[in-house]
Amino acid sequence: MAALLRAVPRLRGPAAWGRPLHELWFCSGKEDPKRWVGNRSPTLKEKPPSEENEKFQMVYRFNAIRAFGYVSRLKVAQTALTVVALPPGFYWYSQGLMTFNSLCLLGGIAGFALVMLCWMSYFFRRLVGILYVNESGTILRVAHLTFWGWRQDTYCPVADVMPLTETKDRPQDLFVRIQQYSGKQTFYLTLRHGRIVDRERFMQVFGTLDRLK
Incomplete structure (x- = not known):
């Protein structure tokens, strides 16, 4: 995972990955979160009704999240194609067109693809792409990926978010955890490869x- 992070270019310009995806992920935080470029809209999760018109400011972003989204969608497609190939494989084996060893190899590849998809999805769905905080400093908005590799926003009360100074994670670690006192959900962000946009709001x-060093 560390090698993959180093391999992803940390490009800031919109031309590098395409304007639609750049605007999809890196809105300023002042725009209406319902405005999205492209055919897909984000899934909003745990959004308090009272925060419908709340304005959020970006405090952290991880540029490589777009590449992880591509990888996630590619993995879903690859796994689907592998699993779909199993029924024809059984048919060809029954007709004597495929050996038993070849069928076992096909089944092993499909099983391995499913296991890898589950592992990658578990991690990617918890990897933080962007963090926002509302103007009053009471709500944290976490932009991360869905199982299908698209963006999803999760809203957490700041009072329920455990400060990094209270965890055992260190900022020089590859990933640090965003934990909640309620234990609802844990996210991962990288301070080594991500960028803190608004240091004051982040703190x-x-x-x-300074206490994390």
Whole structure:
């Protein structure tokens, strides 16, 4: 995973990955979250009704999240194609057109693809792409990936977010956890490869960064 992070170019310009995906992920935080470029809209999860017109400011972003989204969608497609090939494989084996060893190899590839999809999906769905905080500093908005590799926003009360100073994670680690006192969900962000956009608001949620060194 560390090698993959180093291999992903940390490009900031919109031309590098295409304008639609750039605007899809990296809105300024002042725009209406319902405005999306392209055919797909984000799935909003756990959004409080009172936050419908709330304005959010971006405090952290991880540029490589777009590449992880591509990888996630590619893995889903690859796994689907592998699994779909199983029924024809059984048919060809029954007709004597495929050997038993070839059928076992096909089944092994399909099983391995499913296991890898489950593992990658578990991690990618918890990898933070962008963090926002509302103007009053009470709601944290976490932009991450869905199982299908598209964006999803999850809203958490800042009071329920555990400061990094209270965890055992260190900022120099590849990933640090965003945990909640309620234990609802855990996310992962990388301070080594991500960028803190608004240091002051970030510290209001996660604690003083100087104490994390």
